[in-house]
Amino acid sequence: MSAARSEWFPRVRRRDTARVRLVCLGGAGTGSSEFAGWQAALPGWVEVWAAQLPGRERRIRQAPARTMIELADPLAEELRGVADGTPWALFGHSFGALVAYEVGCRVRACGLVVASAVVPHLQATRLPVAADDDETLLDWARNADGTDPDLLADPRFARWLAEDLRVTLRIRREYPTVPPRPLPIPVLAVGGAGDPDAAAADLERWREYTTGEFTRRQIGHGHFFLRDERESLLAVMVEQLDRWTGGNLS
Numbered sequence: 001m002s003a004a005r006s007e008w009f010p011r012v013r014r015r016d017t018a019r020v021r022l023v024c025l026g027g028a029g030t031g032s033s034e035f036a037g038w039q040a041a042l043p044g045w046v047e048v049w050a051a052q053l054p055g056r057e058r059r060i061r062q063a064p065a066r067t068m069i070e071l072a073d074p075l076a077e078e079l080r081g082v083a084d085g086t087p088w089a090l091f092g093h094s095f096g097a098l099v100a101y102e103v104g105c106r107v108r109a110c111g112l113v114v115a116s117a118v119v120p121h122l123q124a125t126r127l128p129v130a131a132d133d134d135e136t137l138l139d140w141a142r143n144a145d146g147t148d149p150d151l152l153a154d155p156r157f158a159r160w161l162a163e164d165l166r167v168t169l170r171i172r173r174e175y176p177t178v179p180p181r182p183l184p185i186p187v188l189a190v191g192g193a194g195d196p197d198a199a200a201a202d203l204e205r206w207r208e209y210t211t212g213e214f215t216r217r218q219i220g221h222g223h224f225f226l227r228d229e230r231e232s233l234l235a236v237m238v239e240q241l242d243r244w245t246g247g248n249l250s
Contacts, residue, residue: 008078009049010058013039018047020087020110020245022237023079023103027094027116028168029147029161031057034093041234046241047086051075053099055164064167068175071099076106089113089241093226094197095168098123098175101209104183111244112210113188113237116195116223118202119209121180123172128197132169134162141165146224186213188240190233192225193218215240 010032022042026034032050039048053071055064065071079088087110092100097117104112118126129140138158141147151157187210189203200218207214217236220229241247 006078007054007059008051008075010052012047012049015044015047017044018086019045019247020089020241021047021049022089022091022241023100024048024050025053025090025092025096025099025103026051027096027146028165029056029141030093030096033057037230038234041230043238045245045247046238055167060160064164066167066170068099068102068171071171072102072106075099076103079103079107087245089244091115091237092117094223095172098172101183104185105181109183109185111186111188111240112183113190113240114203114206115190115226115233116192116198118198119180119205120175121177122202122205123175124177126197126202127169127172129169132166134159137162137165137169144223180208182209182211184211186210186215186240186244188237189214189216190219190236192220192222192229194221195223195225197223 024035024038032052035048035050038050042048052059053065054062088107089111090100090104090109091113092098093115094117097114098120100112100114101120129136138152138161141161142152147161187206189206191198191200191203203216219225219232219236226233
């Protein structure tokens with residue numbers, strides 16, 4: 001096992017036994033640390049590639065991407081640059097699901113997992129807030145219960161978070177509302193019960209985004225179920241990844 005580093009993937013533990021690489025993309029206001037511990041919790045044949053978007057965590061001094069093209073194009077190029085035949089699988093939570101889908105439009109993958117997200121062509125009409133001033137955005141973050149209250153009390157962190165949320169909403173607002181472009185790969189849609197931003201009916205619409213197999217699962221509760229129900233989520237994902245790569249859970 002060896003470590004690999006890049007701006008997009010600051011810490012990847014390479015596994016000689018890997019037969020699939022899982023690219024993980026977090027939602028607004030999160031970075032690669034959202035997936036800390038995933039590698040240790042997954043079997044040896046899964047290699048986690050937790051993406052670090054510009055303007056977040058280790059790349060906080062960089063300007064955040066202002067458009068989806070600024071995110072998806074260089075991220076896809078990064079993946080193509082290290083491709084060696086090991087298949088990619090894509091995972092995205094919330095806004096990260098939209099990015100994962102766009103990367104899937106650019107890079108050949110064996111499957112896509114989307115969590116807590118409405119389908120791409122409804123992004124612009126399903127924004128959680130109407131205004132994007134700091135007060136509105138920070139109130140939204142508090143009510144979503146996905147950010148440590150102590151961090152929100154830090155003025156510097158609060159300013160950074162408000163700007164990250166604002167940029168994310170702008171990308172969603174400007175995303176095309178055209179009919180879906182289905183991917184020729186299987187899609188797994190997962191979400192928590194009672195999520196105000198992505199109900200079961202929203203997850204079901206991801207069926208329109210694949211010409212292959214579609215699976216939907218409900219795990220835990222709320223928008224951030226992936227934190228409280230990590231073990232259950234990873235178990236469902238491992239089952240799907242194994243099927244997608246033709247393995248036998250070895």
